[in-house]
Amino acid sequence: MKNEAHARIKINQLLTEAGWRFFDNEEGKANILLENHVKITQQEIDAWGNDYEKTKNGSLDFLLVDSDNKPICVLEAKKESLHPLVAKEQARKYAKTVGARYVILSNGIVHYLWDTTKGNPKPIYKFPSPEEIGAIKNWNPDRDSLADEEATVDYIVKVQMPDYAEKPEWNGSIEASKDFIWSNGLRFLRHYQLKAIQALQGAVAEGKDRFLFEMATGTGKTLTSAAVIRLFLRTQNARRVLFLVDRLELEDQAWKAFTEYLKPDYTTFIFKEHKSDWRKCDILVTTIQSLMHNDKYRYDFSPTDFDLLISDEAHRSISGNARAVFEYFHGYKLGLTATPKDYLKGVDPEKVKENDPREIERRMLRDTYSTFGCEGGDPTFRYSLIDGVKDGFLINPKVLDARTEITTQLLSDKGYAVAIGGCFK
Numbered sequence: 001m002k003n004e005a006h007a008r009i010k011i012n013q014l015l016t017e018a019g020w021r022f023f024d025n026e027e028g029k030a031n032i033l034l035e036n037h038v039k040i041t042q043q044e045i046d047a048w049g050n051d052y053e054k055t056k057n058g059s060l061d062f063l064l065v066d067s068d069n070k071p072i073c074v075l076e077a078k079k080e081s082l083h084p085l086v087a088k089e090q091a092r093k094y095a096k097t098v099g100a101r102y103v104i105l106s107n108g109i110v111h112y113l114w115d116t117t118k119g120n121p122k123p124i125y126k127f128p129s130p131e132e133i134g135a136i137k138n139w140n141p142d143r144d145s146l147a148d149e150e151a152t153v154d155y156i157v158k159v160q161m162p163d164y165a166e167k168p169e170w171n172g173s174i175e176a177s178k179d180f181i182w183s184n185g186l187r188f189l190r191h192y193q194l195k196a197i198q199a200l201q202g203a204v205a206e207g208k209d210r211f212l213f214e215m216a217t218g219t220g221k222t223l224t225s226a227a228v229i230r231l232f233l234r235t236q237n238a239r240r241v242l243f244l245v246d247r248l249e250l251e252d253q254a255w256k257a258f259t260e261y262l263k264p265d266y267t268t269f270i271f272k273e274h275k276s277d278w279r280k281c282d283i284l285v286t287t288i289q290s291l292m293h294n295d296k297y298r299y300d301f302s303p304t305d306f307d308l309l310i311s312d313e314a315h316r317s318i319s320g321n322a323r324a325v326f327e328y329f330h331g332y333k334l335g336l337t338a339t340p341k342d343y344l345k346g347v348d349p350e351k352v353k354e355n356d357p358r359e360i361e362r363r364m365l366r367d368t369y370s371t372f373g374c375e376g377g378d379p380t381f382r383y384s385l386i387d388g389v390k391d392g393f394l395i396n397p398k399v400l401d402a403r404t405e406i407t408t409q410l411l412s413d414k415g416y417a418v419a420i421g422g423c424f425k
Helices: 003-017 042-054 084-098 130-138 143-148 175-184 191-205 221-234 248-262 288-300 322-328 349-355 359-366 385-390 405-414
Strands: 032-034 060-065 071-077 102-106 111-115 122-124 210-215 241-245 268-270 283-287 308-311 332-337 381-383
Touching (some): 071 130, 084 111, 102 130, 191 210, 191 381, 210 221, 221 332, 248 268
Parallel strands (some): 268 283
Antiparallel strands (some): 032 060
């Protein structure tokens, strides 16, 4: 079967699974129209299997309408051999013509959802339902308040101890009040942590809603996250935050840290301990594995339950199948990592496509930079090991060469491979 027909079948199925209707039925009227604004007939759907390539060189436009029969989303479908983003400008023009705010770009394998009023298309793993599109449309964050909020070195301390500066033990500066700070567990932000927050605010002002902090291990990514969380919650740009980790011990560490830094203003829950009342919290911490188990994220959560998602150790926690969980939720998204995975560096897309047309798509789905809207390989903010050592916050690691005469001689004589039963081990 031609790849055009493959794409058509997959897209039809994805639309149906998401709750869109090609025909009137007991659930409601048809809400999928052809680009000429008429309902699709079964005959036309059947014909696409053979004639798909004849329609605009393998392209079909679907118009999705809301309950008032008004255009809300354009779906631009491409054949499998084409990346869906090639149709971006074409879809934008069509959406503008019919007055639709949203665009879905798909080749049946890779899909993007685009709010044409802000930012760029974002990868998705399933099509949004009519209800989800409505919820996304109704969510209207105030970017100006987010970008203009002043974050200072005591941004977290003002939650921990709002009147710290009035205490007799406070001696007017951080340097002069170290004992007071230590005994009360107060956490002042370092200069580079403030710069990370300011870089995020600058990205918000530019219309972006995905961010990547590339920060060396030991530079306080969790504290920086707490400041970002307060920024979003305080400016009412987030009603609830999801913090994703990939190990149980990190789950407990994050809960303890956010409770220490943000209580009493904001409540932090671990999902596995609050499965019945997690909606009462401001910050929900969970492992990605917990949400993946039995597709729990699809059944226990709505895509609009969180307005800010933070992925700790993003190069691991959203790789592979876990990426579907991350993309399921709508909202701002922040990745934290010390070692991002750059699967597109030094890659010639045209040469790759000659061997395998789908390889670029696979690389994009695994690439940390493209996941968080930093396709050029430059994160929203970077603070490296070298930066930390230079500023005196980190110690440069030393490499120790430990060997014995026995292992040295063995490697010299035999190398790394030996033949066993005709096979190399």
